[in-house]
Amino acid sequence: MAEASGVKRMKLGSQGLEVSAQGLGCxxxxxxxxxxxxxxxxxxxxxxxxxxxxxxxxxxxxxxxETNELLLGKALKNGFREKIELATKFGIIYGEGEREIKGDPAYVRAACEASLKRLDVDCIDLYYQHRIDTRVPIEITMGELKKLVEEGKIKYIGLSEASASTIRRAHAVHPITAVQLEWSLWTRDGEEDIIPTCRELGIGIVAYSPLGRGFFAAGPKLVVKLDNDDFRKRLPRFKQENLDHNKILYDKVCAMSEKKGCTPAQLALAWVHHQGDDVCPIPGTTKIENLNQNIGALSVKLTPDEMAELETIVQLESVKGERYANMTATFKNSDTPPLSSWKTT
Structure with missing residues (x-):
């Protein structure tokens, strides 16, 4: 296993935000x-x-x-707030079993005020629209976010799971600092359009689930250990009919990591780190041991040949199953109506 040896800093986007080169998904x-x-x-x-x-x-x-923001609010007392870069998100509401995506100005403002209160902070460093409201022109949502920047309630604006056209339209209203998307060895659909768009516009890239929601840390045995209410049990890639095939991919990553002297999780995470200096993965964990292991991935150096070998493995043993059971709330379906369609009342 590669040892942890400190975490370097990086510029995320081109608007001035500096963060640790690896974040923590909470x-x-x-x-x-x-x-x-x-x-x-x-x-x-x-x-x-x-x-x-x-x-x-x-x-x-x-x-x-809401409980995760309240938790961070408690954790950031006693001088810890000044040491960190805080990112939170708005835009998803669950009510009576249904999920609603919202991006209208009144909701954006109310959501921000509520997050500030729960986090017990005066300003949010990076505020993302978590999912895109396809009923509201992105320019309208961005207009309210721009006001929140001007008022000092947020410093930088981000988007999560936004299409290339949505990113371009949003960036024209106010610079986008970061785009968050799922990116890992087995989730690479953003490489076609989203990643090049971000790089063209100087937008940082934040990779969530860089370990395939834990698959590259534990392989198929992960599923056996999951609690009944763990939502990964509902994801297509973790269904038994796909898991047997996806195990081939995991086994090959394991074999390569053994040669490298690191864990499969470190190898998979190092692959994301090697995508560029504008990429910040945010693996989550509940265990200090795993956190230390993830930091160790920063010390795993991959040659161009090793990167190519990893990518060949993924291509030959292409993953089976979509990343969500319902792909509607992803960047593939996040275009919004034209600004001219918006009616103010």
Whole structure:
């Protein structure tokens, strides 16, 4: 296993935000990946991350809902707020079993005010639209976000799971600092259009689920250990009919990692790091041991031949199953109506 040796800093986007070259996705501490982590343990992990240099923390108002932001609010007391770069998101609402995506100005403002209160901070460093409201022109949503920047409530604006055209239209209203998308050895659909668009516009790239939602850390045995309420059990790639095939991919990554002297998780994470200096992966974990292992991925150096070998493995053993059971709320379906269609009342 590669040893952790500190976390370098990087510029995320071209608007001035500087973050740790690896962040921490905080969702799993509170929701979706089984029972929430006990609060004292979660805060201990967050403080350990910050102390070891992982200072870019990623949350959302929908994680819990709301409990993850409240957790971070407690963890950032006693001087920790000044040490970190805080990212949160708005735009998803769950009500009566239904999910709604919202991006109208009144909601954007109300969501921001609520997150500021839960996090107990005066300003959010990076505020993402978590999913794109396809009923509201992106220019309208961005107009309100721009006001929040001008008022000092947020510093930088981000988008998550946005199409290339949505990114371009948003960036024309106010510079986008970062775009967050799923990117890993087995999720590469963003490379065709989203990544080149971000690079053309000087937008940073934040890769969520860079370990394939834990698949590259544990392989198929991960599924056996999942709690019944872990949402990964509902994902197509973790269904038994696809898992047997996807195990071939994992086994080949394991064989290569053994030759490299690192874990398969470190190899998969190093592959994301090697995509460019504008890419910041944000693997999540609930265990300090895994956090240290993830930091160790920064020390894994891959040659062009090794990168090509990894990509050949993925191409030959192409993953089976979509990344979500329903792909509607992804960048593939995130175009919004033209600005001219918006009616003010």
């Amino acid at each position: 969702m799993g501490l509170s929701t979706l990946y089984g029972a929430p982590k006990p609060e004292t343990d979660a805060i201990t992990l967050l403080h350990h991350a910050i102390d070891t240099g992982v200072t870019f923390l990623d949350t959302s108002d929908i994680y819990g809902p």
